[in-house]
Amino acid sequence: KNPSRGRSIYRFSNAAALEETITPPVKVSYTQHLINGQFVDAASGKTFPTYDPRTGEVIAHVAEGDAEDVNRAVAAARKAFDEGPWPKMSAYERSLIMLRFADLVDKHRGELATLESWDSGKPYEQSAKSELPSFARLFRYYAGWADKIHGLTVPADGNFHVQTLHEPIGVAGQIIPWNFPLIMFAWKVGPALACGNTIVLKPAEQTPLTALYAAKLFQEAGLPPGVLNVVSGYGPSAGAALACHMDVDKIAFTGSTETGKIVLELAAKSNLKAVTLELGGKSPFIV
Numbered sequence: 001k002n003p004s005r006g007r008s009i010y011r012f013s014n015a016a017a018l019e020e021t022i023t024p025p026v027k028v029s030y031t032q033h034l035i036n037g038q039f040v041d042a043a044s045g046k047t048f049p050t051y052d053p054r055t056g057e058v059i060a061h062v063a064e065g066d067a068e069d070v071n072r073a074v075a076a077a078r079k080a081f082d083e084g085p086w087p088k089m090s091a092y093e094r095s096l097i098m099l100r101f102a103d104l105v106d107k108h109r110g111e112l113a114t115l116e117s118w119d120s121g122k123p124y125e126q127s128a129k130s131e132l133p134s135f136a137r138l139f140r141y142y143a144g145w146a147d148k149i150h151g152l153t154v155p156a157d158g159n160f161h162v163q164t165l166h167e168p169i170g171v172a173g174q175i176i177p178w179n180f181p182l183i184m185f186a187w188k189v190g191p192a193l194a195c196g197n198t199i200v201l202k203p204a205e206q207t208p209l210t211a212l213y214a215a216k217l218f219q220e221a222g223l224p225p226g227v228l229n230v231v232s233g234y235g236p237s238a239g240a241a242l243a244c245h246m247d248v249d250k251i252a253f254t255g256s257t258e259t260g261k262i263v264l265e266l267a268a269k270s271n272l273k274a275v276t277l278e279l280g281g282k283s284p285f286i287v
Contacts (some may be wrong), residue, residue: 005197021055022153026114028060030212033069033232036076037166037225039216043068047236050058050208053121065233067241069249070200073229075245077198078084080226087196091147098143098193101221105136108217112210117181118208135182142190149195159190168196170249173242175263176211177233177255178204185211188252189228200248235259244270254278 029045032039047061063069081087086094089287105112112135113128151164172192176184181203192199203211215230231238239259243251243266250273253263257279267275 002084009052017071024118025113026106028115028120028209029183030209030216031060031062032212033063033065034212034219034228034230035069036074036080036229037219039212041094042066043072045200046207048232050119050206052118059118060209062212062232063233065202065238067237069231069233070238070245071240073200073231074171074242074245076226077229078247080224081170081198084198084224084226086198086224086227088089088227089196091149091196093193093223094194094196095143097222098139098146098190098220101218101223102139102143104217104221105132106138107212108213109136110144112182112213113208115213116207119207120178120181126285129181131183134185138183138186139190142186142194145191146194165276171277172197172250172252173200173245173248174201174237175251175253176203178206180206181210182214184254185214186274190256191205191228192252193223196226197250198229200231200242202242203235203280205232205234208234239263240266243267246271248273250274250276251256252276256280 022095030039032041033115042063042065044064046064048064050060050062052059066162092200109128109132113124113132116122116131134188149166151166154162154164156162174188174192176188185201189199189201190201201211209227211230212232218228240262242248243263251263251267253260253276260277262278264275267273
């Protein structure tokens, strides 16, 4: 027998860990879709609840997007790409807007970290001291790439000139998961903006709040209307509508392998759009 075993188990008991639930000191200000630079209700008027994982209580009711909302967002992104200033800006000008956004993230780090922890259930210290600094740093990194993307002059046999030219692909549809909402936002939005694309982003229905807040900061940083659109909602409705949309040029998805197969199928059956998938699962743990 080990006399210390009982004490060791007691250290991990929740009997002594009960304490009053903290109400996060932040106001939830953005719960509507962001389409063409404006926060708007869902076309259907529907909303869905996003929950506090600690208590199961509703944090806020968020606009529930479906095919009509995706159509509106894609139309805004298409117009911004075809007629707007974003793809025509110099790469340096695009980088300045992304750098201003990173500065605003630093300024509002407390609100973003609080929303991230409240909506996803992760410790505040992780959000504030690890993920938010990384989030701002990622956008500064991608901003630095904006004016360093170039083609090549390729040697060729005969009297020919061979040159490659990199151009933005167009409207990028992006679907991100719940586990690292802001980091996933950065990995999807940052490269697409640096290259001059326009975006329709669908955050995970479990964690939509920080994507909407961050999109608002991009508006403050000077991003033109329609360049970044955010439609919240569920995968089978909003996500599927984005994956099969005929006017979306690229889909980037992070999530389960099962859902990734559906995204790839919808993309292939529509306009055979380019698809990037980050798939997999989580390792099992015994706690």
